[in-house]
Amino acid sequence: MRSKRFTAIVLLWVLLVSNLAFGRQNSPSSGATPKDPNDPIERIKDEGLNRSQVMQILSYLTDVIGPRLTGSPQMKRANEWTRDKLAEWGLQNAHLEPWGPFGRGWELKDFSVEVIAPQTIPIIAYPKAWSPGIDITADVVYVDARDENELQKFKGTLKGKIVLTAPMREVKAHFEPLGARMTEKDLLELANAPMPGRQPSRRFDLNDPRTRERIQNSIFAAKKLQFFTDEGAALLIDPSANGDGGTLFVGAASVPQPLDTSSPAATMRSLFMGRIRPYDKNAPPIIPQMVMAIEHYNRLARMIKAGERVRMKVKMDVQFYDQDLMAYNTIAEIPGTDKKDEIVMLGAHMDSWHAGTGATDNAAGVAVCMEAVRILKALGLQPRRTIRIALWSGEEQGLLGSRAYVAQHFGKLEESEDSSFMRMVSGGSGAPPKIIPGPEYDKLSVYFNLDNGTGRIRGVYLQGNEAARSIFREWLMPFREMGAATLTLANTGGTDHLSFDAIGLPGFQFIQDEIEYETRTHHSNMDVYDRIQADDMKQAATIMAAFVYNAAMMNERFPRKAMRQ
Amino acid sequence: MRSKRFTAIVLLWVLLVSNLAFGRQNSPSSGATPKDPNDPIERIKDEGLNRSQVMQILSYLTDVIGPRLTGSPQMKRANEWTRDKLAEWGLQNAHLEPWGPFGRGWELKDFSVEVIAPQTIPIIAYPKAWSPGIDITADVVYVDARDENELQKFKGTLKGKIVLTAPMREVKAHFEPLGARMTEKDLLELANAPMPGRQPSRRFDLNDPRTRERIQNSIFAAKKLQFFTDEGAALLIDPSANGDGGTLFVGAASVPQPLDTSSPAATMRSLFMGRIRPYDKNAPPIIPQMVMAIEHYNRLARMIKAGERVRMKVKMDVQFYDQDLMAYNTIAEIPGTDKKDEIVMLGAHMDSWHAGTGATDNAAGVAVCMEAVRILKALGLQPRRTIRIALWSGEEQGLLGSRAYVAQHFGKLEESEDSSFMRMVSGGSGAPPKIIPGPEYDKLSVYFNLDNGTGRIRGVYLQGNEAARSIFREWLMPFREMGAATLTLANTGGTDHLSFDAIGLPGFQFIQDEIEYETRTHHSNMDVYDRIQADDMKQAATIMAAFVYNAAMMNERFPRKAMRQ
Known part of the structure; x- marks a missing residue:
């Protein structure tokens, strides 16, 4: 017994000494002074790194509560769950x-989408937020117009149809990684950044040709949406503007807006200000809208161009909430x-x-x-x-x-x-x-x-x-x-x-x-x-x-x- | 008129001379002798690079004809279309x-899948080939069993249920490119490869621990499939074994097979030989099966682990063809x-x-x-x-x-x-x-x-x-x-x-x-x-x-x- 206890004491001593030595050796790289375990910041690191609950919080918010569109029941549930969780942890005034x-508010209640002719094709697509619902089986028309002249060719052809609203988008192989961390070069560039000056937002700088192109695109998009509305299209399908391989990017449904192109300033105002939002209580009725995975979109476009008659079946049941507009x-x-x-x-x-x-x-x-x-x-x-x-x-x-x-x-x-x-x-x-x-x-x-x-x-x-x-x-x-x-x-x-x-x-x-x-x-x-x-x-x-x-x-x-x- | 004609002649002459010079300058890098435009190989390159139809052929096969599962109507259509195209180009004996x-044969006729409770979640999933159809709304059970003991815990709980058949799979960020070309290193390794010897297929080399693990996994998979079948599960959903972001990998439905583990040789034989295929004319009835995008699979698994009652609605209508088994x-x-x-x-x-x-x-x-x-x-x-x-x-x-x-x-x-x-x-x-x-x-x-x-x-x-x-x-x-x-x-x-x-x-x-x-x-x-x-x-x-x-x-x-x- 005695020898075992002696060994244990020696071991403990060795451990202590080696820990101290280790601490000393490391101190120059980790700060001017050795770490003090009672230092609040060290305690924060210990709690945050060794007893973290961040992933559990994240899983509940994303997996269980799910998407949290502003105004939706899930958003309210997230408000309430986080309030209760914060109170449970002892925060005050939650x-x-x-x-x-x-x-x-808006919520998707039921959704399915597939091509049913000339063959069955499961489709990856999502409704845009605040889109009205629809239950339809109809022919698909591919509107590849790049300007107003080309758009006019579709006059009289869109009533009751499912419309692919824009030209195909080329998809490239991923020879570059999709993910990256900041490099030393990136960080150095940030470290050396000058005092930010007063500059017009690049988004609105009319001297920038990209801005002018963007504005032209916005004007055409506005006219196109009005055209689809006037023609009585039943459902609008956009190609996903980014992403591929089943990943698509989806925002809010578009509402036709009054457009005033009488002057550059008027154009800017009518494009970017006082717009009607699809979540406005009195927003006008709009065409149901969704976004489709780019590969599926491109395939349908090519099938139609090859002369195939493509028919889709779409069921999109949604619920709006207007009891509480806050x-x-x-x-x-x-x-x-x-x-x-x-x-x-x-x-x-x-x-x-x-x-x-x-x-x-x-x-x-x-x-x-x-x-x-x-x-x-x-x-x-x-x-x-x-x-x-x-x-x-x-x-x-x-x-x-x-x-x-x-x-x-x-x-x-x-x-x-x-x-x-x-x-x-x-x-x-x-x-x-x-x-x-x-x-x-x-x-x-x-x-x-x-x-x-x-x-x-x-x-x-x-x-x-x-x-x-x-x-x-x-x-x-x-x-x-x-x-x-x-x-x-x-x-x-x-x-x-x-x-x-x-x-x-x-x-x-x-x-x-x-x-x-x-x-x-x-x-x-x-x-x-x-x-x-x-x-x-x-x-x-x-x-x-x-x-x-x-x-x-x-x-x-x-x-x-x-x-x- | 004359001066214009003269200019044209001079221009033509300059073009010819510069072309010849250009050709000569380039000849050392493009072979020992200057390129002869009448050389059949040069003509092949010219036709293939400048008047290619390869992408049109590809588009028709993939976009218009679509997937070509052996035995399916689309496969037959591809057979006939390629035969006719080859004949049209003047090939004989097409x-x-x-x-x-x-x-x-097997064909998907109608397919939709979504989670309907506790909230609506559109799901990316595909039926496995030769799966029977199903039209069901049912609770989802997550079977995360990693061995037979764990599997037994689910006894009596799967009847009529939609079963997530396997543990979650971790998904990592893509810090490496998804796409790559052969590097000089890769090519050099190939160039220096020795004469291939007679070696047992690594797939079957029992001295390789990966083989032994794979066989153990195959045995467990076979027993699990039999368990699901005996328990009366309604629908089996596998997580996609590879891919993420909406990309999933899907093969054929699995058929329960007699398993003989009385000896290593018997095990190998019963795992890899004489198996019943889902496309066999007299294949026994099997449980409908599909594969789900990994992120959706993992989310449902986490929801269930968090105590949520997850219900799915799946409509899978398929058609088998057994008139012509050739x-x-x-x-x-x-x-x-x-x-x-x-x-x-x-x-x-x-x-x-x-x-x-x-x-x-x-x-x-x-x-x-x-x-x-x-x-x-x-x-x-x-x-x-x-x-x-x-x-x-x-x-x-x-x-x-x-x-x-x-x-x-x-x-x-x-x-x-x-x-x-x-x-x-x-x-x-x-x-x-x-x-x-x-x-x-x-x-x-x-x-x-x-x-x-x-x-x-x-x-x-x-x-x-x-x-x-x-x-x-x-x-x-x-x-x-x-x-x-x-x-x-x-x-x-x-x-x-x-x-x-x-x-x-x-x-x-x-x-x-x-x-x-x-x-x-x-x-x-x-x-x-x-x-x-x-x-x-x-x-x-x-x-x-x-x-x-x-x-x-x-x-x-x-x-x-x-x-x-």
């Missing part, structure tokens, strides 16, 4: 905050201590498109934010400021949920939608609009957003806020070994931090690895749980938790950038 | 040659001149699986062979030997069409199926079986096959026939600049040249670039026209035409390899 009215954000808090009136926010949009389950866009961001506050609660950390999590809706329709929330709580611009549009088009010339602060404008310290897919965090977009650089540099030190070190002055857009940034509040989106975001997942039928990289999610959740905690513990409110004069 | 009986090969000839009794053959299998349109497997090979003979006819070339094209059926069920054709025309082995199997398992020990020559055994010079997808030809597998090397080396000279130069002694298998090789006749398959054959197309729902590389097809057709023409013009019959003693 509630749904309505905004709107947004418009009608939409909801899920909100919950970890109350602060000595600075509890001030707020640090984190958030991600929870709404998604409907053909997949919105996994990378953006259950991933939601699961990371939820996991971040779960970690903080699990560790019993007491933040000085109140930490508030927001899970937005309506992002896919134009950051609607976060914009509404920010307007109500923090403030808005004294500017009409029209002048906002003209300012965007012109590159922000003229005096910037005045900010009308809301009740919590001075209370918000900083907002962190996650919405660029499943890829791990590689750094932060500073949105031109140079004062944030040294703060984030320090906060990222413990995460360098996990690949997150790069700070860029550059802006990034397209998601909910813009709602904060627009009124001068610090709102940040992290730099993330792309993985397969553009090629396979972003708005596709294959944006599903299996696309998620578990290790990346865990890394992102620990960084989000650490950033939020650090922000909540600062002595001063997070520095704001000077508003442009 | 006809269908029956073989068999093969068994029943299958057919399409045969046609370009008659020879002074050696017209001798035959040079080219061929490819035309049958396919049913979920795609069999584009790379193997409408590509068919279109290349047809285009090759079209080129020869279009140029009015007069071969010395008769050139015979064969478009096989039954390849996917075991090279059945070509084996039957070879047995009838050229000869067969004096060997029972059982001893053939034992010879394959043992690596060919003992005396080789005797060849019983058929009527044309001495007439066949050589057979060329194409069946490795859409990729261009990079060289030839010599199948251990060293005497072929110098001949092919010369024939490939004009195609070096098109990437085809490598000769390998190695064997390649899996397709119809083996039917010739087995009885000592020269039968060759070309080395081809892989492109996306294994990752995306081979037996998948996405093996469709859009996967085809047009330039590769043109290259392959010209090489096929040149090889066939060269073989038909040789003074001597193509050298045969010494049969193993």
Whole structure:
């Protein structure tokens, strides 16, 4: 007995010494000082990496709740499930905050689609969101018109028909990988980015030939949709604009709009402003619409061109919901201590498109934010400021949920939608609009957003806020070994931090690895749980938790950038 | 007028001179001698590259005729269409040659599949070939059993249910390209391959742990199928074993088989020999079966594990054809001149699986062979030997069409199926079986096959026939600049040249670039026209035409390899 105990003691001693040596050897690469297991950031890493629940959260949101189109019953269920889960973890004030009215909810109730003649062909296709239903067996017409003249050739031929609405799209072999992580070159380019200037949105820069081409395409698309409507087509089928091999990208159904091409400005206004949305309560009746996998679309087009009479059977049963036209954000808090009136926010949009389950866009961001506050609660950390999590809706329709929330709580611009549009088009010339602060404008310290897919965090977009650089540099030190070190002055857009940034509040989106975001997942039928990289999610959740905690513990409110004069 | 005419003459003269100079400058890189436009091979290249019809043939076969499952009406239509097309081009003796009986034809008449509870989910899935039909709405059970003990837990729970038959499969991001061409390294390895020896087929080598694992898996699969059958499951759904993103791989339905595990030899025999096929005229009734896209399969499995009650609605209407149990090969000839009794053959299998349109497997090979003979006819070339094209059926069920054709025309082995199997398992020990020559055994010079997808030809597998090397080396000279130069002694298998090789006749398959054959197309729902590389097809057709023409013009019959003693 004695010798065994002695051996055990020696072993324990050896282990301790070797651990210490190991710790010392590693300290230079992992920070200036050895890791202290009681350091909150080290504890966050330990909880987030070793006892993660991020994938369970993600599976429930995507697999069980499913797609979360704004206004849909599944979106509401996600609101309620996340609220209850956050409350269960001990967050306070967990509630749904309505905004709107947004418009009608929509849900697919029954769907089948196949070619039945000249032979049976199972077809991969999805209805566009807010499309009306249809139950039809009809001939298919291939409208390969590239301009209005060619379109006129189809006059009188489309009534009651199923219409392939656009020319075939060539599909290439994939000699390049579909997925990628940021390279050192990519990161260096970001690190060296200059201060973002005032530039007209490239989307609206009429000096850019791509913009002019895009506008021409938009005008033709609008006229084509009107033509199909006037002709009485029964069902419109678009080829998927991206993706192949069974992956297709699906958005909302199109509504014919008044088009005014009397001047460039009028054209721009009528193309991009005051549009009727398919979810508007009083939207006019539209033709049912769907998107088809490109290989199936191309095959049908070639069959028709070869003289075959192609007939399809489509059953699309949908349900609209117009009892409650409001939409909801899920909100919950970890109350602060000595600075509890001030707020640090984190958030991600929870709404998604409907053909997949919105996994990378953006259950991933939601699961990371939820996991971040779960970690903080699990560790019993007491933040000085109140930490508030927001899970937005309506992002896919134009950051609607976060914009509404920010307007109500923090403030808005004294500017009409029209002048906002003209300012965007012109590159922000003229005096910037005045900010009308809301009740919590001075209370918000900083907002962190996650919405660029499943890829791990590689750094932060500073949105031109140079004062944030040294703060984030320090906060990222413990995460360098996990690949997150790069700070860029550059802006990034397209998601909910813009709602904060627009009124001068610090709102940040992290730099993330792309993985397969553009090629396979972003708005596709294959944006599903299996696309998620578990290790990346865990890394992102620990960084989000650490950033939020650090922000909540600062002595001063997070520095704001000077508003442009 | 005069000055214009003068200018024209000068221009013409300049063009001629510059063309000649251009031709001379290029001659060193394109062969030892300047190209002679009257050289038959140069004419073949010109016709095949500049007036190709290979993509039109391919489109008709895949888009219009569609999938060509052996025994199906579409296969018969493909037989007849190719026969008529070959006759239209002026080939002689174009006809269908029956073989068999093969068994029943099968065709999908109506198919829809969706999850209807707890929410509507459109599902990507395909019936397995020769599956019976079903019209059902039922609960889904997830059988994740990995061994017989785990399977027993499901006893009494499967009656009338839709069964997910196997554990989930992990899906990874694609950080590597799906498509690739042969690298210099790949080609060098082939070039340096040693003489293929007599080795037991790796598929049956019991010393290989992978073989043992595969056999264990086969035994478990057989027992599982019997269990599902005994329990009265209504519909079996497999996860696609490969592919993702909407691409799935689908073969034939499984039939429960008697299993004898009394000894290793008995196990092997009962697993691999004398099996009942789902297309056998008297095959017993089986459970309807289909394959589901992996992401959808995994989602349903996770929903069920999370406690959700998943219900599916499946309508699968199929038609069996048993009036004519024979299958057919399409045969046609370009008659020879002074050696017209001798035959040079080219061929490819035309049958396919049913979920795609069999584009790379193997409408590509068919279109290349047809285009090759079209080129020869279009140029009015007069071969010395008769050139015979064969478009096989039954390849996917075991090279059945070509084996039957070879047995009838050229000869067969004096060997029972059982001893053939034992010879394959043992690596060919003992005396080789005797060849019983058929009527044309001495007439066949050589057979060329194409069946490795859409990729261009990079060289030839010599199948251990060293005497072929110098001949092919010369024939490939004009195609070096098109990437085809490598000769390998190695064997390649899996397709119809083996039917010739087995009885000592020269039968060759070309080395081809892989492109996306294994990752995306081979037996998948996405093996469709859009996967085809047009330039590769043109290259392959010209090489096929040149090889066939060269073989038909040789003074001597193509050298045969010494049969193993």
